[in-house]
Amino acid sequence: MPSPTSAIVAVGAHLPTGIRTTEQTERRLRDENPGRGLPVGLIRRMTGVDRVHEREPGEQASDLAAHAARRALADSPEPVDLLIFASASQDLIEPATAHIVADRLGLDVPVFDVKNACNSVLNAVQVAHAMIVSGQARRVLIASGETPTSAVRWRLADRHQFVRSFPGYTMSDAGAALVLEAATAGGCGIVDLAFSAASHHWRIGTLPTGGSMHPRDPEATYFDIDGRGLQRAFLALGPELITDLLARRGVALADVDLVLMHQVAEPHLAPIAERLGLGVERILPTVAEHGNLASATLPIQLRRALDDGLVSPGSLVLLVGLAGGISLGAALVRL
Template sequence: MTEPLKTVGITGTAYALPAREVPTADLQRRVATASGLMLPPRMFEQATGIRRRRIAADDEYASDLAIDAATKVLAETGRDPLDIDLLLFASATRDMAEPATAHVVQAALGSRAHVMDVTNACNSFLNGIDLARSMILAGRATRALVVTGETPTRAMRPRLDGLAQARSAFAGYTFGDAGAAVLVEPVATGGIVDIDSETHSEHWAAGGIFGGGSRHPRGDEHTYFTGDGHRLRRIFEQIGAGLIERVARRTGYGWDDYAKVLVHQVTLPYLDRFVQVTGVPRDKLEVTVTELGNMASASLGVQLARVRPQLETGDRVLLIGLGGGVSLMTMIWEVS
């Protein structure tokens, strides 16, 4: 007799932030001084809406932020590390090229799970949750820990060699560091009820950190974020609304059916434009970008952990991911 299809949900959430807080005004001063440039006062803050962000210490790594969040979520749910049989480090950042950073996290936690890294720019964490759900439904896992640790501030250029470089590097000054973790396992009710995605890989060169692979294996030049922020914004506007409309048609859910709508946040103007284009009520959002910056794939994980205490059984949350490459992703989670 065939077993009934399991419902898989998120049963625990947590996030972690570095202790060091850096005002955007201080960041701008450091870059201007190192570059020998005269920049208009508060230019970085006014262009991005980001007042401050957290930056990892020199001896603090992506894995440390993931381990912090993972330890919290295990404590919250009362799970032992040995209860986990799948551990995914799902992040745009990693500690090293090899081995997978998931091994570093597992060694610290003391778990013995099947581990791997999942990487897809700022959609990595959502992709990790989706993969964990899929493996549980396929019978390959029973309880998964999905973690991210993001230190994208290390991809910010410390100095600029003129205006042309400033334009291509500016999106990097939105970054902030953070970690997040979720426990994913079968649930009796609710759970992850819908997932959709759309990928337009012809835009892969619009922005990214192009070093560390076979194209640019060594040297600092390609280890900094380079891209056209305005072009990326136009791309997401052109293709994003269609995905959200498709989800609404398929599920029948409108904005009133969600307790919260969590969207990847790059800058405050981007978020304002998202509200304008989609019509989502602003009180459904959890705004983190002004105080924490663009946390790459940890952005949605941090938002989810922050809103979780406000949610009740049956509440629905729509998560909307945007990632370089480019990819978009939606996930609807109903609280069990």
């Protein structure tokens, strides 16, 4: 009897129409910090990001997730029996944001949240796949709503604070959704997944608010990230997670039709891709046009690749996730 697996049968993306250009970001920083001598053009030169997406006032992470989920469910309207909200963002500490998304969608199914910074969606795929293969679910909706623009620091105490806040200026709000359902191995579906972590790096990038360390500190509501340290940490990772994943499935990198990879800054893309054993020419670039989309990056890239005809049913796609903490993940998927 063929082995069970799960397949991605629908992909939804929601990019807010509100746009903040990098020039507007720098202008606001200069206006709110007169006399600090903030350099003109630095963000664009250092990151390659032209613009970011901003949600409407009053929109929550659950709203962005629900927008994307409706699009995914319109493409695959059969009932789901589980909803996973997967995001670095959340509406509230409690209850799980998945409940709010389910309420917005009118769903009466079990729900829970999965959170692992920018790998939240990829880890949710891991969980959904395991639950489908084990028979605990048949069709799973994964919905993500990212609202990192809430944590951008505009008023700066000094240059050091500007440097630690820098990665936040290129982060975008976004929504994304996937529907996974039971399938038979050998056709379309999740071929394999692999994950690793180097958790001693957790201090490199934080958003401290709301936890037991900083329950009520207003200063903890902003990103505090060592951007160069984060890049060095990822460059210290070897290619083994990805090369081993491909090897155990007898797949050569040349057999992969497209690589989708989380992107923080354009100059970081090539060195990290090469360190992981991936040719940058195989990677779909999105960070210049859309900024850092956090955990929504991979499904939004997949939606774009499908819409642009870069992949189609039968294509073999490698999804590569990078996240603060730090963690690395990969999923080999036959569409």
